[in-house]
Amino acid sequence: MGKERKAILEIEHLHLDYRIGGRFCHAVHDVSLTIHSGEILALVGESGCGKTQTALACMGLQPESAHIGKGKIYFEGRELLSQSKQQWNTLRGKGISMIFQEPMTALNPLVKVGKQIEENGRNHGLGKIQARESTLSMMEKVGLPDVGRLYSCYPHQLSGGMRQRIIIAMALINDPPLLIADEPTTALDVTIQKQIMSLMKTLNKELGTAIMLISHDLGVVSHLCDYVHIMYAGTIVENGPVHMILNKPLHPYTKGLLGSIPSYGKKDQRLDSIAGIVPSLENRPQVGCQFYNRCTQRMASCKNISPHATMRDGHMVACHLYPEEA
Amino acid sequence: MKRNFPLRRYFSNIHFAIGFYMVMTVVSLMILGFFYIPYDPNAIDIAHKLQGATTAHILGTDQLGRDIFSRVLVGTRVSLLIGILVVGFGVLIGTPLGALSGYFGGKTDEVIMKVIDTQMAFPGILLALMIIAVFGTSLQNTVLALGLMSIPRFTRIARSGFMKYRNAEFVQASRARGASHARILVLHILPNIVPELLVTASLGFASAVMSEAGLSYLGLGMQPPNPSFGKMLSEAQNYILQAWWYVLIPSVAISLLVMGFNLLGDGLQSINQQ
Numbered sequence: 292m293g294k295e296r297k298a299i300l301e302i303e304h305l306h307l308d309y310r311i312g313g314r315f316c317h318a319v320h321d322v323s324l325t326i327h328s329g330e331i332l333a334l335v336g337e338s339g340c341g342k343t344q345t346a347l348a349c350m351g352l353q354p355e356s357a358h359i360g361k362g363k364i365y366f367e368g369r370e371l372l373s374q375s376k377q378q379w380n381t382l383r384g385k386g387i388s389m390i391f392q393e394p395m396t397a398l399n400p401l402v403k404v405g406k407q408i409e410e411n412g413r414n415h416g417l418g419k420i421q422a423r424e425s426t427l428s429m430m431e432k433v434g435l436p437d438v439g440r441l442y443s444c445y446p447h448q449l450s451g452g453m454r455q456r457i458i459i460a461m462a463l464i465n466d467p468p469l470l471i472a473d474e475p476t477t478a479l480d481v482t483i484q485k486q487i488m489s490l491m492k493t494l495n496k497e498l499g500t501a502i503m504l505i506s507h508d509l510g511v512v513s514h515l516c517d518y519v520h521i522m523y524a525g526t527i528v529e530n531g532p533v534h535m536i537l538n539k540p541l542h543p544y545t546k547g548l549l550g551s552i553p554s555y556g557k558k559d560q561r562l563d564s565i566a567g568i569v570p571s572l573e574n575r576p577q578v579g580c581q582f583y584n585r586c587t588q589r590m591a592s593c594k595n596i597s598p599h600a601t602m603r604d605g606h607m608v609a610c611h612l613y614p615e616e617a
Numbered sequence: 618m619k620r621n622f623p624l625r626r627y628f629s630n631i632h633f634a635i636g637f638y639m640v641m642t643v644v645s646l647m648i649l650g651f652f653y654i655p656y657d658p659n660a661i662d663i664a665h666k667l668q669g670a671t672t673a674h675i676l677g678t679d680q681l682g683r684d685i686f687s688r689v690l691v692g693t694r695v696s697l698l699i700g701i702l703v704v705g706f707g708v709l710i711g712t713p714l715g716a717l718s719g720y721f722g723g724k725t726d727e728v729i730m731k732v733i734d735t736q737m738a739f740p741g742i743l744l745a746l747m748i749i750a751v752f753g754t755s756l757q758n759t760v761l762a763l764g765l766m767s768i769p770r771f772t773r774i775a776r777s778g779f780m781k782y783r784n785a786e787f788v789q790a791s792r793a794r795g796a797s798h799a800r801i802l803v804l805h806i807l808p809n810i811v812p813e814l815l816v817t818a819s820l821g822f823a824s825a826v827m828s829e830a831g832l833s834y835l836g837l838g839m840q841p842p843n844p845s846f847g848k849m850l851s852e853a854q855n856y857i858l859q860a861w862w863y864v865l866i867p868s869v870a871i872s873l874l875v876m877g878f879n880l881l882g883d884g885l886q887s888i889n890q891q
Contacts, residue, residue, distance in 0.1 A: 355723075380796075388793070389793040393786055396785060397789075402804075
């Protein structure tokens with residue numbers, strides 16, 4: 292991370308808790324990460340690991356029952372968590388855009404898609420004609436054919452892939468420095484997934500938009516990202532440049548995730564899976580490693596002592612297998 | 618669904634079709650009344666009282682010799698006008714309340730719904746009687762009374778609709794684009810619950826017509842000599858043995874309207890669910 296690039300988004304020690312039965316249960320625990328301009332950062336983990344909660348907190352859209360205890364989020368040097376509703380509204384869609392998992396439901400079924408894209412431009416101060424022009428050019432940029440006709444289509448007339456392109460166009464119309472993509476391809480079939488991923492890569496190159504990509508699929512991430520953060524039960528267990536994580540995973544959880552990706556090399560072999568599920572909010576241990584009960588390499592110390600992040604082979608890992616003094 | 622006839626979807630629903638024609642029968646009577654009324658509906662002609670159908674009076678005459686057909690033509694105006702005003706009142710006040718309640722939830726929701734529930738617990742006709750007893754009988758007060766009665770149903774429907782969509786992904790997405798609450802409420806959610814509101818409006822219309830007839834029957838709605846279905850019915854009941862048609866005619870008119878709007882509402886509902 293030593294390159295001379297401007298940090299777009301900095302999350303510092305973010306804690307996000309839910310109050311369940313009079314007790315604070317942390318959905319996000321001490322998460323720190325930095326996204327620099329023009330880079331793609333992936334947040335990877337199973338469902339329920341707090342990836343989406345982290346992303347929503349950056350948009351100020353965390354559920355009302357959530358409570359951000361400690362931590363700071365800086366966007367282009369400005370602290371976000373203390374800003375007013377008005378400031379949030381001007382930031383959303385202009386400074387940070389977000390695209391959602393499900394292209395079928397993320398569009399208003401009763402409004403023409405062109406109008407929906409345009410609305411986002413108009414919300415942030417574009418004039419009517421200007422907004423329409425940039426809508427059409429944005430629709431072309433995301434690879435939609437025949438934009439004049441598609442402009443006045445309703446969402447139900449379009450395929451899933453087209454809708455996801457519309458959503459991307461909508462997110463990028465104001466040329467935001469940061470795009471948060473919450474599992475943008477999960478609801479699409481594989482060929483379309485590939486197209487959307489390469490589209491995002493292209494847009495990242497052309498427009499210089501930094502992307503925070505949330506995914507549960509390391510396979511998808513490997514082609515696209517510069518940095519990967521592996522998240523488990525609300526904490527980041529390992530992070531670093533993507534090739535390092537993929538080639539030399541350290542944390543048992545990362546190894547487990549990698550082991551569960553099908554590939555040519557593993558032909559005729561059984562795919563590994565990580566036994567068990569992510570513990571629910573109420574059942575997460577207060578101390579010790581969150582991954583303890585599913586870990587294949589657990590030790591006695593894992594249960595009682597929370598692991599600290601250590602640098603190892605150019606990336607960061609939080610696991611007792613890699614003690615700090617080394 | 619063919620493009621050249623977009624209403625086909627509606628008319629292929631038997632409830633909607635029947636309801637539509639029933640309502641249209643009454644509406645066309647009303648329209649006829651604007652252009653042609655055979656007699657002054659309030660003109661008394663004792664010499665020809667309680668006559669059956671004749672060529673001069675095609676639906677006969679009442680106990681004061683007034684032409685029943687003319688009175689029906691004018692009576693439809695009252696019923697439909699009150700229906701429209703009452704539903705309008707309910708929609709304009711009930712929907713925004715429900716929208717705020719469903720969208721914001723929490724304290725707002727609790728306060729609004731407590732008030733609405735309290736109002737629902739009140740027997741409707743009693744509330745109407747109370748208002749009319751206090752403010753006196755007039756068209757405005759009838760509309761006010763029935764309108765207040767119709768607010769809760771719109772509030773409840775709007776609330777459930779806005780609750781359903783407040784965390785919908787497209788709403789979340791427009792929030793993520795920096796849309797204000799007002800924008801989301803009016804432009805993004807409201808259009809999605811129009812079908813439900815239409816059904817409610819249709820059913821509300823039926824019950825407004827019914828309640829108006831009830832109030833007039835009790836002598837608290839339209840005041841004589843102005844014709845109204847409920848009033849005609851209450852006058853007719855004294856002559857039920859001499860002039861059965863006099864009872865039948867306003868009853869049929871009320872039934873047509875009430876059943877028509879109920880069927881219309883049912884039809885719309887099942888079309889929406891398709």
